[in-house]
Amino acid sequence: MNAGILGIGRCLPETILTNIELEQRMDTSDEWIRTMTGIEERRIAGDEQDTSHMAREAAQKAIDESGIDPKEIGLILVATVTGDQPFPSMSCVIQQEIGAVNAAAMDISAACAGFMYGMVTAKQFIDSDVYKYVLVVGVEKLSKITNWEDRNTAVLFGDGAGAAVMGKVSEGRGILSFELGADGSGGKHLYQDDYLVMNGREVFKFAVRQMGESAENVIEKAGLAKEDVDFLIPHQANIRIMEASRQRLDLPIEKMSKTIHKYGNTSAASIPISLVEDVEEGRIKDDDVIVMVGFGGGLTWGAIAMRWGK
Numbered sequence: 001m002n003a004g005i006l007g008i009g010r011c012l013p014e015t016i017l018t019n020i021e022l023e024q025r026m027d028t029s030d031e032w033i034r035t036m037t038g039i040e041e042r043r044i045a046g047d048e049q050d051t052s053h054m055a056r057e058a059a060q061k062a063i064d065e066s067g068i069d070p071k072e073i074g075l076i077l078v079a080t081v082t083g084d085q086p087f088p089s090m091s092c093v094i095q096q097e098i099g100a101v102n103a104a105a106m107d108i109s110a111a112c113a114g115f116m117y118g119m120v121t122a123k124q125f126i127d128s129d130v131y132k133y134v135l136v137v138g139v140e141k142l143s144k145i146t147n148w149e150d151r152n153t154a155v156l157f158g159d160g161a162g163a164a165v166m167g168k169v170s171e172g173r174g175i176l177s178f179e180l181g182a183d184g185s186g187g188k189h190l191y192q193d194d195y196l197v198m199n200g201r202e203v204f205k206f207a208v209r210q211m212g213e214s215a216e217n218v219i220e221k222a223g224l225a226k227e228d229v230d231f232l233i234p235h236q237a238n239i240r241i242m243e244a245s246r247q248r249l250d251l252p253i254e255k256m257s258k259t260i261h262k263y264g265n266t267s268a269a270s271i272p273i274s275l276v277e278d279v280e281e282g283r284i285k286d287d288d289v290i291v292m293v294g295f296g297g298g299l300t301w302g303a304i305a306m307r308w309g310k
Contacts, residue, residue: 003126004174006068006133006310007165009061010276011054012263013045019155026151033155038239042158042264044143050084052093054161055139058272059094062135066165073100073165074131077121078107079114079138079268081192081297082145094137103135111190112235113180113294114138114268115162116302120178122166137163138268147195156237157196158264162272173287173309177221179214179302186299207241207295212248214303215293219249222305226250228289229305231278235294236260236270245293257283267296284308 018041019030033039045054055078063070078090091105110117115138122134139161148154168174186206189199211234219226226249234242236259246256257274266273271292278284286309293303 001168002174003123003166004169005164006167007062007066008276009058009163010273011057011161013043013159015044016041017044028151038260039264040261043160045141045159051082051139051141052084052090055090055094055137056097058161058163059098059137062163062165068133070098070100071102073103073133073135075134076103076105077118077136079118081111082141110300112267112296113300113302115271116294120180123175133167135165138272140267140269145192145196153196153198156265158266160266160269160273162269169310173307175306177218177305179217181301183299190297208244210295210301211245211293214301215245215291218303218305229291230288231255231284231290233257233271233274233292237265
């Protein structure tokens with residue numbers, strides 16, 4: 001039996017920041033943002049809603065859907081680069097708040113690829129029978145490290161959280177293959193100083209190449225062909241990067257997840273946020289083969305091929 005997903009949940013702040021509002025703050029335009037990124041609006045968490053608040057809400061929803069007792073969770077993994085504070089970790093904060101008193105806890109810092117890293121790490125513990133259930137959360141409050149005077153980055157990012165309870169699923173379902181990677185020489189292109197700093201041109205070139213390659217690699221590792229893929233969930237960073245991945249897999253547009261227009265780039269949260277929406281709206285069904293692929297600061301990347309279902 002493979003490790004797979006037993007329950008999912010997400011949290012999105014209520015406040016919506018539109019491109020039109022950004023037009024009034026800085027030298028940009030709704031047309032330019034839509035054309036270059038695919039983003040129309042994004043969610044922004046208020047001062048009273050920090051990273052841990054969003055993570056806890058998403059985690060609780062995933063636990064409720066999985067039907068397990070929080071005391072059964074053996075490990076909590078939280079992918080984030082925007083914790084409430086340097087320590088304690090967000091995973092420890094969540095552990096206390098959801099009552100997962102028997103869980104070990106640690107955070108993962110792989111930026112936008114963090115949720116992929118978390119799922120793959122969870123798989124190892126589940127496959128080896130160390131833990132029966134692992135909670136994986138991707139969460140970011142990027143608004144607190146965004147320079148709102150920098151039009152190149154301020155238009156891109158949003159806040160939110162997504163979570164999954166992982167455990168063993170029925171035969172043939174769950175994670176079929178994965179790939180993780182990193183290139184530390186590219187760290188200079190995407191990093192945090194006082195604020196988030198990005199060399200957009202270099203990150204774009206890296207992402208277009210790596211997202212497509214990694215997606216193809218996990219399909220091949222799973223013993224599948226491109227035509228076997230039912231749905232693609234790319235990291236929601238830029239519509240042009242996402243489209244390049246879709247075209248590389250020869251998928252029709254309706255087989256690619258697209259939430260970037262509503263939520264912007266939510267970093268480690270983007271793939272689980274999209275997953276929840278696609279499942280709820282019926283685009284992903286039991287036994288569908290889905291590919292999830294992301295990239296982020298580090299530079300890091302990760303991809304997973306899985307057959308959906310418990």
